[in-house]
Amino acid sequence: MESDDSEGDQEKPIEDVYVASSYLSSSESVDSLEAYIEPEPEPCSKMKLYMQGLYSPGSGEICAKYIAMSASSVLRHPYYDYPAVVDPGIVIALKYPEPLKIYNDDGQDLYLDLCKQMNIIPIRIFHRGLLTEEIDLRFYGVNPAGVRAMSMALARNQTVRRLDLTSNFLDHLDATYHIGQMLGHQNALTELILSGCNIGCKFLRRVVNRLSTRVMDLLDLSGNKIKDEGFPSLTEQIFRGAVIKRLNLRRNDLTSDSLALLAEVLEFHNHTTHLDISWNKFYKTQGAIQLIRILRQSEVLVELNLSFTSLCVGVEIGALLRIKTLEVLDLSNNRLTTRAAKIIAKNLVLAKSLRILDLSFNPFIPQDALEILLSLKNEEIDKLEELRMDFIEVNKEFAQELKEIRELEFRKNTLITHGHVLRNYTLQSYDMKVIYLKQLVTLTSRKKKQQPDGFDILVYILDESKKRQTLEIPELQRIMKKAGAPIEDDFIIGISKSFPGPKTEAKLRPLNLDMLADYIHRIYPDKQPTPTPLETPPEPVKKKKKGGKKKKQ
Template identity: 30%
Template sequence: MTSEMGDKEPSNLSPKTSSQNISVAEDIEHEELEECTSQYLLSKNTSSFRCLAQVLLSNSSLMKNRLYLFPPLVDPGIDEAFYYSKPEPVYDDVGVEKYLNICRELEIVPLSRIIKSLDGDTMNLKYYGLTVKQFRAVTEALKGNEYIEHLILEENFLNLEMTVMLCSMIEENSTLRNLNLRGCRIGEVGAKLLSEALLSSQFLTELDLSFNEFGDVGLKNLQQGLCDTSSLKKLNISHNNLTEDSGETLERILLDNKSLTNIDLSWNGFYTGPGNKKLFNGFKQNDQITVLNLAWNGISIKPAIAPVAKYIKASTALEYLDLSSNRLSGKPLRMIRAAILKNQSLITVRIGNNPYPPDEAFYVASVLTSKPKDHPLKYLDMENILFNKEIVPLLARIRNSGKTIKIGGILSNYIIKGPDVAKLIFERCRYLLTKPKKKKAKRDFGHFILSLPENPITRQEFDTLLKKKKIKKLDKDLINGLTDKFPMKKKIDCGGMVAAYMNLYPETCLPPVKVSAKKGKGKNKKKKVEENIEELENEIKVHDLEPAKSLQNTVVTSNVSEKKIQSQLRFSSNPVATELNE
């Protein structure tokens, strides 16, 4: 009993206190029941409303308020939540955010080039090799873009699905002006899809469809779009395997589309008469073309070149014509030259890389001088065409007239310039005279040259001078070559020979005069010898004299007698005399 009584907590509350507590609890419960309304229960944070906040009453509330007339339930937004649809996002006119969201949805990495280009006027995706997902993101971003005017998709292979995306973008974009699809290989089917897109877009001004392999059928599929695009001014359909069958298609395009001013038909097959006749009929009817490129079409025969020549003669708008890299020569080439002469609007003509000879090349180049100076033709490109030397005066006249011509080269336009023959002869003579091993046999050829007189001499006199100087090592042919190099009225120009030698060897000078000295006796004689030596030194000073005449005359006119010097130095032991003797 003791343990049981000990486990119970002692109660210090009196009966009066407990009754008061009960009455207070009843009052609180009564107040809570009075405040139990639908709005109160909705805002009350209890465990029963933790997950079902939209329910106005719980089971416990109903049990406690059996006689309370609850108000009707108000929809908390269940219908709105059930039929909820995500609103379309609002993007700016740049499209960066839209591009990033699409990349996130497609789970691809955004390209920084695209992000940086969206707010500029050019997007260059050349050689990027875009996948289908990447191309979808780009085209979707460009649909609302109001900045990109030049889109370059060169060498990105576009399959049918990607071509559909591109056409959809073209239809919705009103800012794009220049579209480059070079090498995208859209083919015949892609050309048909693109034609439908061009019908819906009237904003493109330049379209490059080169290297797309759509052929004659593809151009036929593209015809309607090109005919009805009134904004298109520049069209490039080169490298598309077009033949004479496309002549009629292009004729229809040129007749219907009067906005085209620049068309490139290079690297196709417009080399037949019937095809070119239809094609250039369209050109004649559409006198808006200012730039025409017909390079690399293999045009060579007269029936194929005749429509071209007629169009050139009649055109009043054509300013640039490219007929390079065809097979023009002979009669077709002369027809083109005659047409250029009669045309009054051409500024630039390219007719190089054609197999015509130098004579015909000169005939074509003369078109620049045949026209008056005020004629608009200013530039003639004849790249890789060779000329004869007769073109040199013509080139000077063209240059003086302010016009420009580009040529491949001039045959034999050179002057043969060999070695200096005089120098070779002089070097040979110097070598032969210094070749002997014995010192006494060696001679200085420069001393001989400086000993020559100024006036011309005969060959016999020249040989006499050689013998006098004991020059025997020079053979007859070498001497003949030397004398033939400096002729002057059947004589030898010694002055010219000396001048030529001194020009090559300016350090050459006459040798010092040799004086033989002997020992003398007596002091008086020594003094006299010293005085005479001083006078002699003053008289025979060697100066750097040019030309050779002055050197020779200085030595010859010295009034010192060799015998007198010998007698004066006979008994002298002066070291100066000894040095002179040596």
């Protein structure tokens, strides 16, 4: 044992340890023996596959070392027996649904995948715009078939707030349907511009079908030919709770019936701040009156455009000026008369917030424009910045008052426009009787050189006026034709109406010769009738003298 201690510094082989352990006494515990037993080795990869039933060692016969044997298209090595082919996913495909692909909320990946599925070319501007607040596709020529992919990409987008599709023809069932479905989702879109998209009354219902749950800052449906037939689909959504702050309905062939319907809806759901219903046909005033009365109660209306609507109201204009929040009022190109001008001049002081008032192209007379202008002398109307009266004729007094008003301290920055300034002169009135008479003289004077006898129509009329009272139209035509100056039908009708004689069975009255002669004496005082030759007295008969001288035988 001492030798063992002396050689302790040297490493002993493991075999000696096992040998020494065989001479241990029986008194030692079994636990000390178990400490020297090695753990079982981990099975190899082939053994693992064999235990799973995925590997077979084969017959054990070994052929040549490197010989490949072909069985169909599968190559087998003589040393190895490969496991069976694992299921590539057929069972999962048949028993379980396809796992859904999760897209980001921006919709970019979804848009590209949808375009790939639909075999259409994606719009690069739209794809990039999904990460911005505004997508501008005005006049882009968007294919209606691609609107489906665009709408689905915008359905969950929380970035885009404004979508402009101006002048892209979307008169397609599928396109309008998907736009309406997109509005039904909770996205960030608050401004939708569909101006000039030719939607029409047929497809408008599909666009606004799910609008009742949204709050829109702007909805532009101008130039879509909605007409009275399609307008109820929009008012129905407003009645159900849709909030549209800026509503543009210009150029939609709406009539007064649509105005009456809009008035009924706004009476209970009036959240509109900007309303544009210009370029429509409001010939009947009843619908316009109903709408104005409802708008009078509004506490949020800021801008109202009623231009090019053939509007013809009077007292109701004063109700518009009483809206406390109204800042812009456009009444241009309508049929407002003197009565409306007086109401505007009287109630302009009540428009506390009005900044712009446009009255251009209305049939006002110069005095109407002057009354409206004089109301601006009131210092209480200090917020008015623009008063437009383009193409409304004014007089000299208006020009003088305008010069004085512009010199006022609170009117230095006020813009006032007007039309042509009339001068103080009177137009000379023409008597058609004189014109027709002079035309007769002109026509006959051209042929004087060809008339050796010197025919004069005026002298002829004076001569005939002494003999009779009327001159038949056919006779006048024969006389003028004989004189070498035939007259046209328009001239005959005009002279017959200017110098009318008594009524006859003929269509045209004969000429009154007395009236003609009177005008000839006024215009041509030197003209005299042909003098009649004096009658020579008969020669006196000589009386024979009684008796007489006797003849010389």
